[in-house]
Amino acid sequence: MKILVSVKRVIDYNVKVRVKTDHTAVDLTNVKMSMNPFCEIAVEEAIRLKEKGVASEVVVVSVGSKSCQETLRTALALGADRAIQVETEDGLDSLSVAKLLAKVAKEEAADLVIMGKQAIDSDNNQTGQMVAALLDYPQATFASEVVIENGEAQVTREIDGGLQTLAITLPAVVTTDLRLNEPRFASLPNIMKAKRKPLDVKTPADLGVEIGSNVSIVSVTPPPQRAGGIKVGSVAELVDKLKNEAKVVS
Amino acid sequence: MSVLIIAEHDNKSLKPATLNTVAAATQIDADVHLLVVGSECQTVVEQASQVAGVTKVLVADNAVYEHQLAENVSKLIVEIASGYSHILAPATTTGKNTLPRVAALLDVAQLSDVIKVVSPDTFVRPIYAGNAIATFKTTDTVKVLTIRSTGFDPVASDGGNAEREVLSQAIASDRSRFVKEQLAESDRPELTAASVIISGGRGMGNGENFKLLEGVADKLGAAIGASRAAVDAGFVPNDLQVGQTGKTVAPDLYIAVGISGAIQHLAGMKDSKIIVAINKDEEAPIFQVADYGLVADLFDAVPELEKSL
Numbered sequence: 001m002k003i004l005v006s007v008k009r010v011i012d013y014n015v016k017v018r019v020k021t022d023h024t025a026v027d028l029t030n031v032k033m034s035m036n037p038f039c040e041i042a043v044e045e046a047i048r049l050k051e052k053g054v055a056s057e058v059v060v061v062s063v064g065s066k067s068c069q070e071t072l073r074t075a076l077a078l079g080a081d082r083a084i085q086v087e088t089e090d091g092l093d094s095l096s097v098a099k100l101l102a103k104v105a106k107e108e109a110a111d112l113v114i115m116g117k118q119a120i121d122s123d124n125n126q127t128g129q130m131v132a133a134l135l136d137y138p139q140a141t142f143a144s145e146v147v148i149e150n151g152e153a154q155v156t157r158e159i160d161g162g163l164q165t166l167a168i169t170l171p172a173v174v175t176t177d178l179r180l181n182e183p184r185f186a187s188l189p190n191i192m193k194a195k196r197k198p199l200d201v202k203t204p205a206d207l208g209v210e211i212g213s214n215v216s217i218v219s220v221t222p223p224p225q226r227a228g229g230i231k232v233g234s235v236a237e238l239v240d241k242l243k244n245e246a247k248v249v250s
Numbered sequence: 251m252s253v254l255i256i257a258e259h260d261n262k263s264l265k266p267a268t269l270n271t272v273a274a275a276t277q278i279d280a281d282v283h284l285l286v287v288g289s290e291c292q293t294v295v296e297q298a299s300q301v302a303g304v305t306k307v308l309v310a311d312n313a314v315y316e317h318q319l320a321e322n323v324s325k326l327i328v329e330i331a332s333g334y335s336h337i338l339a340p341a342t343t344t345g346k347n348t349l350p351r352v353a354a355l356l357d358v359a360q361l362s363d364v365i366k367v368v369s370p371d372t373f374v375r376p377i378y379a380g381n382a383i384a385t386f387k388t389t390d391t392v393k394v395l396t397i398r399s400t401g402f403d404p405v406a407s408d409g410g411n412a413e414r415e416v417l418s419q420a421i422a423s424d425r426s427r428f429v430k431e432q433l434a435e436s437d438r439p440e441l442t443a444a445s446v447i448i449s450g451g452r453g454m455g456n457g458e459n460f461k462l463l464e465g466v467a468d469k470l471g472a473a474i475g476a477s478r479a480a481v482d483a484g485f486v487p488n489d490l491q492v493g494q495t496g497k498t499v500a501p502d503l504y505i506a507v508g509i510s511g512a513i514q515h516l517a518g519m520k521d522s523k524i525i526v527a528i529n530k531d532e533e534a535p536i537f538q539v540a541d542y543g544l545v546a547d548l549f550d551a552v553p554e555l556e557k558s559l
Contacts, residue, residue, distance in 0.1 A: 011378070013514075016381075016513065017378040017379075017381040017382060019382050026377070026378060026382050093359060094350075094359070094360070095353065095354060095357070095358070095359055095360075098354060120379065120495075121377065121378060122377055123363065123377055123378070123494075124362045125346050125350075125362055126346075126349075126350035126353070126360050126362055127350075128350075129320065129346075129347065129348075129349075129350035129351050129354070130350050130351070130353065130354035130360075131354075132320075132351065133324060133350070133351035133352075133354035133355050134354050137425075138321055138423075138425040138426035139320055139321070139347075139351075139426070140426075141320075141343075141346070141347050142343060142347075154429065157343075158343070158488055158489065159343040159344070159489075160342050160344070160440070160442070160489070160497075161433045161434060161440065161489060162431065162432050162433035162434045162489060163431070163432045163433075164317075164428075164430070164432075165428075165429040165430045165431070166319075166426055166427065166428060166429060167426075167427045167429050168425060168426045168427070169424075169425040169426075177488070178478075178481070178482075178488060178491075178495055179481075179488050213359055214359065214388055214389040214390045215359045215361070215386050215388045215390070216386070216387050216388075217384060217385070217386060218372060218385040218386065218387050219384070219385045220377070220383070221382070221383050221384075221385075222381075222382065222383070223376070223380055223381065223382065223383050223520075226520055226525075226539045228537065228538045228539065228540065229525075229541035229542055229543065230541070230542060230543070231532075231537070231542075231543045231544070231545060232542050232543065234544075235544065235546070235551055235555050235558055236558060238526065238542055238544050238555070239555065239558045239559065241542050242524070242526070242542070246503075246524045246541065246542075248446070248502050248523070248524050249503070249559065
């Protein structure tokens with residue numbers, strides 16, 4: 001079984017995000033970039049399936065400028081077998097990305113596509129679902145457990161109010177939630193080895209995909225700041241404030 | 251042109267997030283249709299047709315839609331999409347699961363987690379976990395949006411009298427099969443619908459100590475939440491998580507107990523009306539957003555709070 005995993009390069013999860021003063025975008029200059037955390041979980045899951053002997057090959061793909069090769073090398077160091085960069089400008093819209101990924105999945109004849117449920121920059125939570133729709137594949141989003149058996153994936157999903165288990169026929173798309181696994185760290189020897197693993201570069205034209213979007217950004221502004229309040233000295237004072245000042249407790 | 255909304259329900263009752271989505275829709279157009287897709291969902295249809303501002307209820311009641319799987323529900327929506335300028339769903343796990351498929355099949359973008367309607371083609375949504383607010387304009391012929399409930403006050407659940415139309419398409423989902431569901435059973439309100447929430451963080455120490463919060467929650471009719479740190483530490487299940495990667499809430503009163511206030515948590519609760527923080531570390535960033543901060547050991551303060559309510 002072949003697994004395709006998509007990875008996205010985003011602002012590191014620990015970096016404080018700042019909006020450009022001209023309110024056109026978030027400032028990405030000299031900011032630490034890393035693999036999107038949900039993509040790390042996707043890579044980890046694919047590698048575990050390979051280690052268990054369920055998968056035979058793990059291919060990672062990223063859509064963006066040359067800098068996303070760094071993210072692909074990270075995935076290779078973690079254990080993926082080879083990588084594909086689809087060369088585009090950064091910050092492409094989700095539907096264009098989905099079209100490119102769907103094409104790669106088809107060309108690679110991937111049995112399973114594993115993706116993060118969302119990227120922590122645009123927070124869209126949609127690309128995996130779009131890839132599945134474009135390929136007419138079944139999907140299991142927000143996965144917290146994946147079991148592959150008899151050409152099916154039994155996936156436990158994190159839904160509002162609890163968990164749901166679906167059985168989907170392969171080929172299929174799975175998107176990862178936080179509790180699916182805890183990603184490993186790449187070891188130094190593996191980081192060295194990853195430099196020699198194959199990395200192909202393709203263009204949207206190679207894949208026969210026309211990219212473009214009808215959505216434009218009007219502005220990006222910082223969120224309204226919340227003014228800090230006061231410190232209270234005791235539980236009694238707190239309860240008094242809640243009852244008589246804020247009037248949120250009767 | 252009209253707005254189509256995918257109703258959120260469990261075949262038994264219409265979920266409140268639908269009412270917030272209707273509120274968003276009425277800011278776009280006066281002609282608002284609700285699609286109820288499910289199985290044996292007549293009560294939901296009754297409730298849907300009473301919702302203020304809804305002009306028509308479309309009903310697809312068939313066993314094939316019992317679990318509202320994304321594969322066939324999205325195809326049904328696409329079949330009826332012509333004539334609609336906008337297709338909306340609440341930004342719940344159900345809406346987020348299905349609507350992007352609809353957008354892809356229609357070859358249009360989806361704007362996720364919309365918190366404000368500026369005009370019928372311009373919408374506001376948070377990015378970077380709410381650390382930036384972006385305004386988008388779209389010229390897509392059909393605009394597909396998921397609506398974050400905390401951005402819109404709900405419309406009334408009664409007072410409406412919508413006409414009904416039955417949809418007969420039965421689209422099977424042959425490659426996706428429902429196996430089981432384990433829903434947390436609780437007498438408490440759901441996190442995203444609660445007017446009071448008490449959440450615990452890593453400072454709770456272990457899962458057992460979350461029982462301390464229950465006493466306060468019982469007295470206030472509150473839902474119980476948690477920070478990602480508490481979830482990662484295995485204290486409580488992920489469905490309690492409030493934050494960037496969990497649920498976004500905006501109750502009247504939010505009590506953060508033993509939560510330091512990581513950016514990722516603040517993103518999920520900073521729109522709450524009143525925020526209370528109880529933490530023994532007076533430098534904790536949570537105090538910068540709290541209306542009332544109490545520097546105290548939670549193991550003393552929480553039982554005392556329960557007694558004084």
